[in-house]
Amino acid sequence: MTRISRRGVLQAGAAFATAGLVPTRFAIGQTAKVRVGLMLPYSGTYAALGEAITSGLKMAVNARGGKLGGREVEYILLDDESNPGKGPENASKLIAGDKVDFLVGTVHSGVAMGMAKVAVDTGAMLIIPNAGVGAATGPLCAPNIFRTSFSNWQPAYPMGKVAWDRGMRNVVTISWKYGAGEEQLGGFEEGFTQQGGKIVKRIMLPFPNEEFQANLTEIASLKPDGVFAFFAGSGALKFVKDYAAAGLKSIPLMGTGFLTDGVLAAQGAAAEGVLTTLHYADALDTPENRKFRAEFKAFSGKEADVYAVQGYDGGQLLAIGMDAVKGDTAAGSRAALIAAMEAAEIKSPRGAFTLSKAHNPVQDIYLRQVKNGQEIVLGVAHKALADPAKGCKSA
Amino acid sequence: MDIWFFLIQVLNGLQYGLLLFLVASGLTLIFGIMGIINLAHGSFYMLGAYLTFWLLQSVDSLLLAIVLALPISAAVGYLIEALLVRVLYRRDHLDQVLLTYGLILIFNEAQRMLWGGDVHGIKVPAALDWSIPLTDTLSYPVYRMAISAVCAALAVGMYLVIQRTRFGMWIRAGASNRDMVAALGINVNLLFGAVFALGAVLAALSGAIAAPISSIGPGMGDTVLIICFVVVVIGGVGSIKGAFLGALLIGLADTFGKVLAPDFASFSVYAVMAAVLLVKPRGLFA
Numbered sequence: 296m297t298r299i300s301r302r303g304v305l306q307a308g309a310a311f312a313t314a315g316l317v318p319t320r321f322a323i324g325q326t327a328k329v330r331v332g333l334m335l336p337y338s339g340t341y342a343a344l345g346e347a348i349t350s351g352l353k354m355a356v357n358a359r360g361g362k363l364g365g366r367e368v369e370y371i372l373l374d375d376e377s378n379p380g381k382g383p384e385n386a387s388k389l390i391a392g393d394k395v396d397f398l399v400g401t402v403h404s405g406v407a408m409g410m411a412k413v414a415v416d417t418g419a420m421l422i423i424p425n426a427g428v429g430a431a432t433g434p435l436c437a438p439n440i441f442r443t444s445f446s447n448w449q450p451a452y453p454m455g456k457v458a459w460d461r462g463m464r465n466v467v468t469i470s471w472k473y474g475a476g477e478e479q480l481g482g483f484e485e486g487f488t489q490q491g492g493k494i495v496k497r498i499m500l501p502f503p504n505e506e507f508q509a510n511l512t513e514i515a516s517l518k519p520d521g522v523f524a525f526f527a528g529s530g531a532l533k534f535v536k537d538y539a540a541a542g543l544k545s546i547p548l549m550g551t552g553f554l555t556d557g558v559l560a561a562q563g564a565a566a567e568g569v570l571t572t573l574h575y576a577d578a579l580d581t582p583e584n585r586k587f588r589a590e591f592k593a594f595s596g597k598e599a600d601v602y603a604v605q606g607y608d609g610g611q612l613l614a615i616g617m618d619a620v621k622g623d624t625a626a627g628s629r630a631a632l633i634a635a636m637e638a639a640e641i642k643s644p645r646g647a648f649t650l651s652k653a654h655n656p657v658q659d660i661y662l663r664q665v666k667n668g669q670e671i672v673l674g675v676a677h678k679a680l681a682d683p684a685k686g687c688k689s690a
Numbered sequence: 691m692d693i694w695f696f697l698i699q700v701l702n703g704l705q706y707g708l709l710l711f712l713v714a715s716g717l718t719l720i721f722g723i724m725g726i727i728n729l730a731h732g733s734f735y736m737l738g739a740y741l742t743f744w745l746l747q748s749v750d751s752l753l754l755a756i757v758l759a760l761p762i763s764a765a766v767g768y769l770i771e772a773l774l775v776r777v778l779y780r781r782d783h784l785d786q787v788l789l790t791y792g793l794i795l796i797f798n799e800a801q802r803m804l805w806g807g808d809v810h811g812i813k814v815p816a817a818l819d820w821s822i823p824l825t826d827t828l829s830y831p832v833y834r835m836a837i838s839a840v841c842a843a844l845a846v847g848m849y850l851v852i853q854r855t856r857f858g859m860w861i862r863a864g865a866s867n868r869d870m871v872a873a874l875g876i877n878v879n880l881l882f883g884a885v886f887a888l889g890a891v892l893a894a895l896s897g898a899i900a901a902p903i904s905s906i907g908p909g910m911g912d913t914v915l916i917i918c919f920v921v922v923v924i925g926g927v928g929s930i931k932g933a934f935l936g937a938l939l940i941g942l943a944d945t946f947g948k949v950l951a952p953d954f955a956s957f958s959v960y961a962v963m964a965a966v967l968l969v970k971p972r973g974l975f976a
Contacts, residue, residue, distance in 0.1 A: 340908050342807035472956075500948065501956030503913065505905065508702040508834075509945040515828030516695050529809045529905030536811060536903065542821050542829030561811035561905075 328369040329617065329624065332395030334385055334410065335424075337374040340528060341402045343557075345374075348424045348606030350595040352399065355610025357594070363613055364622025371395055375406050382409025390419045396624040397422065399609055402602075404428035404447075404474055411435045420632075424609040425602060429478050432655035434686035438633050441654040443608040443641070445574050446682040447478030448485075450551040453660045453677035454523060454572045455486020458549060463520035465495045469510060470525040472499035479525040479551055487523075495519050505533045511541040521547045524554060532558040539565035552576070555665060556601055566665045574658045575601040575645040576672045587644035599644070608643045615639040653684035698824060699945055705834050707941020708841035709900055713914055714921035714933045715848060716892030722928015723865040724882050726775055727783055729790035731893050732915030733797035737763055738894030739901040739910060740801060743810050752815045756898045760891050767890025771883045779882075794912070801908060809907035837899055844892075845934055852930060861885060865928070920959055924966045926973030935974055939966075 333352070335345035349372070356368055371393045373385055382401075386409060389395050397420045401407050407426030414421035414437065421440045423431055427447035431440060458466060466487060470476030476499065484494050495517055498510050514522060522543070526534045531554045538548055544567075548554075552573025555566055577588070577600065587607065591599035619635030620628040640649050641656075648658040662676040717731045741759035742752070749755050770793065778786050813819070814833045821829035852858035864871045864881050872878045897911075904910070921940050925932025940959050947958025954961075966974065 338802070340807070342802065342908070346807075499952060504956070505913075506706055506944065508706065509699060509948045512695065512698050512702060512828060513949055515825060516692075518827055529907040529910070532809050532811050532905040532907075533903075540814075540821060540831040540833075540903070542823065543827065545827065558809055558811070558905075561809065563811070563813060 326366050326622075328367045329363045329397070329622065330369050330371060330393065330395045331363075331613070332371045332373065332389035332393060332398045332400075334373045334375050334389060334398060334400035334406075336377045336402050337372065339377050341377050344402045344425065344602045347595075347597070347600055347602040348399075348402070348609070350597070351591065351599075351603040351606025351608075352424070352610040352613075354591060354594045355607045355614065359614050362622075364617030364620060366617075366622040375401050375403070377401075377403040377406060379403065379405030379409060382406040383413050386410040386413040386419075387417075390417050396420065397613060399424060401426055407431055408435070411437075411440055414440050422609045422612060424605045427478070428474055429682070429685070432651070432653040432682060432684055432687060436653040436684060436687035436689055438689070441612060441636060441650065443612055443656065444605040445658075446655050447475050448482035449655075449658075449680060449682050450573045450660055451479040451482030451523075451525070452486040453662070453680065454483050454549055454551070454570070455488070455492065456490055457570065457572065457662055457676055458483075458487055458521055458523070459490035459492050461521075461547070463492065463547070465493050465519045466521045466523055467496050467498065467514050467517055467519040468494060468523045469498040469500070469514070471502035471504070471530065473502040475527075476502070476525050480523070483523045483549075503530060505530050507534055507537045508541070511537060511543060514546070515541065515543060519546060521549055524548065524550045526550070527553040528558070531555070532561050535562045535569060536565045539567075544568070552601065552663065555663075555670060559665065559668070559670060563668070567668070569665045571663050571670075572660050572676045573601065573663065574656070574660055575604050576661050576663050576670060577601075578663075578670050578672050579645065579661070580672070581644075581646065583642065583646075584644040601645075604644050608641050608645075611641050611643070612636055612639055615641075648679075651681045651684060652689060653682065653687040655682045655684065657681040694825060698828065698830075699949060700942070701830070703942035703945035704938060705838045705941070706945060707938035708838045708845075709896060710917060710921055710941055711934050711937035712841045712844060712899075713893055713896040714918040714925075714937055715845070715930055716889035717918050718922045718925065718928055718930060718933045719892070720886055720889040721922060723861055723885055724775075725779070725783075726886075727786050727790065728775075728886075728889065729787060729915065730770070730793035730797060731889070731918060732911030732913075733794055734763060734767065734890045734893035734911070735897035735914045736797065736801060736911035737766065737890075738897030739904065739906045740805055740897075741894070742898040742901045743812050743906050744805070746812055752812070752902065756895070759894060759898050763894035764887040764891045767887040768883050770890075771886035772879075775886060776879065776882070794915075797911070798908065807908055809905050811905060812902050814902040831903070833902060837903075840899060844895075845930075848930055917959065920963050922973075924963050924973055926970075926976030929973070929975035932973055932975035936966075 333349055335348055336342055337345050399422045400410055402425045404426040407423055411431045418439055423442040425444045427445050429446050432442055468480045470480050549570045552571045554571055559566055588599045591603055616632045616636040620632045646659050648656045651657050657679050659675045660677045660680050662673045663670050664673055713735055720726050720728045742755045745755035745758050818833040818836050821831050823829040860876055860881055921936045925936030943958045943962040948955045
C-alpha cells in the first residue's frame with residue numbers, strides 16, 4: 296500500500312475545497328464517485344493493523360468491480376496516529392472538509408470514541424472496523440454508527456464458562472489499567488462468576504508498562520487455578536514469554552485472541568497450551584475462510600488476520616447498504632441505506648453474522664488453543680453471541 | 691507478605707534496576723560530561739534491540755549478534771555527534787532538545803521503513819534458557835540473572851575507567867573545563883565524539899541484552915527514555931554512582947509499587963523522584 300502523508304491528505308482536501316461543490320449524485324454525463332474516508336493508524340504501533348483493515352476493505356470493494364451501488368469509489372486516507380486528542384478534529388475534517396459519504400475507522404478505542412461523538416453530532420455514516428470500546432454500541436449507539444468487529448466484552452465473556460467447565464474455581468485476572476483492559480476483564484469476570492467461579496484478584500498495570508515480573512511473582516504466591524489476561528501487541532508477546540519463564544506454565548493461561556494473534560510465532564514455545572476466545576481464527580477450516588485467506592494473500596502480499604477480516608466485512612457492509620439504495624447517498628435515501636445495513640447478513644470469513652439493534656455483530660466466539668506452535672480451533676465457545684449493549688437506548 | 695515473597699520481589703526490583711542503570715548510565719554520561727540533553731537516547735536502545743534481531747537472522751549466536759551490533763551503534767552515535775550535535779555545544783539547551791527530539795522522529799520512521807510495524811521477539815539462548823525453581827509455582831529465569839551480572843560488571847568497569855584511567859581523566863577534565871583541556875593538546879572534538887559514541891553503545895547494549903526478554907517493536911525506545919530521565923535526575927545529573935543508586939531505587943519502587951499499591955503503580959516512581967528532590971534538589975550525587 297502506498298503511504299499517504301498527512302500533508303498529502305491536506306493538499307488533496309484543499310484541492311477539493313477550491314474545486315467547489317462536489318456533486319453527490321449524478322452530474323451531467325457522469326456519476327460522481329463515492330467518497331470513503333479511511334481514518335486509520337498508518338504510523339506507530341498500530342500501523343500494521345491500519346494497513347490490514349485498508350487492504351481488507353478495498354478487497355471487498357474490488358470484488359464488486361471496484362464499485363459501491365454502481366458508483367466508482369474514491370478513498371481518502373488519513374493517518375489518525377492513534378492519537379485520541381486529534382480524533383474529533385480529524386473526523387470533522389473528513390466529514391466537513393473532504394465531504395466523505397462514509398467514514399471508516401479506527402483501531403484505537405480512544406480515537407474511535409471521538410469519531411463516534413462526531414458521528415452522533417453530524418449524522419455522518421460511521422463504520423468501526425476494530426475498536427472494541429463498549430460505548431460505541433452502548434451509550435453512544437446511533438442509527439448511523441455500525442461496527443464490523445466486536446465489543447470488548449464479547450470475546451472475553453464466553454471464556455468464563457470455558458474456565459469453569461475445565462474445573463477452574465479461583466482465577467486471577469490481569470491487564471493494563473485502561474478502557475479495553477477493564478472491559479475485557481469485566482466480560483470474563485461476568486461469565487466466570489455467573490457460573491460460580493471466584494476472582495481471587497484483579498491486577499491492573501499502568502498502561503503500557505511491560506515489566507511484569509513483580510505481578511508474576513504475586514500470581515505464583517496466590518496459586519490460582521487459572522489466569523485470564525488481556526494484552527495486545529508487544530505487551531502480549533512479552534507477557535506470554537515472561538509467564539512461561541517464571542515457571543507459571545502449570546497454571547493455565549487464558550485470554551482473548553489478542554494474546555496470541557500476530558505474535559504467536561515470536562512467542563514460540565512459551566505460548567504452548569494458551570487458551571483464547573475470539574470471533575475469528577486464522578485456522579478456521581471453512582471454505583469461506585480458506586478462499587478469503589488465499590485471495591487476501593494474493594491481493595496484499597500478506598497473511599490475512601482478524602483485522603483484515605474486519606476491514607473486509609466493513610467493505611461488504613458498505614456494499615450491501617449501497618446496493619439497496621442504488622448508490623444514492625443523498626439524505627432522502629438515508630433511512631433505506633440504514634435499514635439495509637441493519638438487516639444485512641454478512642458472509643464473513645469468520646462465519647455469517649448479523650447485526651444487533653445496537654449495530655454490533657451477533658457472532659460466534661471460537662475457542663482456540665496453541666498446540667505445537669499452531670493455533671487450533673477447538674470449537675465454538677458461544678454461538679451467536681450478542682453484546683448486551685448496556686446503555687444503548689435504541690437497542 | 692511472607693519473607694520469601696518479599697525477597698523474590700527485592701530480587702525482581704534489583705534486576706529491573708540494574709538494567710535501568712545500564713540504559714541510564716549512557717544518558718547521564720553524555721548529559722554530565724558534554725552538557726547535551728540527548729532525547730534520542732531511547733532510540734539507541736531501540737537500535738540495539740533491532741540490530742540484534744536483524745543480525746540474528748544471519749548469525750546463530752546471540753553473543754555474536756550483540757558483539758556485531760555494538761560497533762554499528764558506536765558508528766551511528768559518532769556520526770550523529772560529529773555531524774549534528776557538535777554544532778550545538780555553545781547553543782542553548784532548547785536547541786539541543788529540538789535537535790535530539792527530531793532525531794527520535796527520524797529514528798522511528800527509519801525503523802518503520804527498515805523493519806516495518808510488526809512486533810518481534812528473539813529467543814533466549816539455549817544455554818541460558820532455563821529457570822531456577824524458587825517455590826513450587828515460581829522459578830526465576832537464569833537469563834534475567836545473567837543480565838543482572840553483566841550490568842553489575844559493567845557498572846564496576848565504568849567506575850574504574852572513569853576514575854582510574856587516563857581516558858577517564860580526560861573525560862572528567864573535558865567536562866569541567868573544555869577550553870583548558872584543548873589548550874593542553876587534547877583533541878576535544880575526538881574526545882566528545884568518543885563519549886557520545888560510548889553513550890550510544892551503552893544504550894544499544896541494554897537494548898540488545900534485554901531483547902530476548904522484551905518485545906522488539908515500534909516506539910520501544912520512547913518508553914525507556916522517560917524512566918531513564920527519572921533515574922538520571924534522581925541520581926544527580928552526570929553522576930554514574932548516582933545513576934546506579936537511582937536505578938536500583940526506581941527498580942524497587944516500581945516493583946513494590948505494583949504489588950503494594952497497584953492503584954498508584956504508575957505514580958510510585960514519580961513519588962520517589964519527588965521525595966528525593968525535596969531532600970536533595972540536585973539529586974543524590976550532584
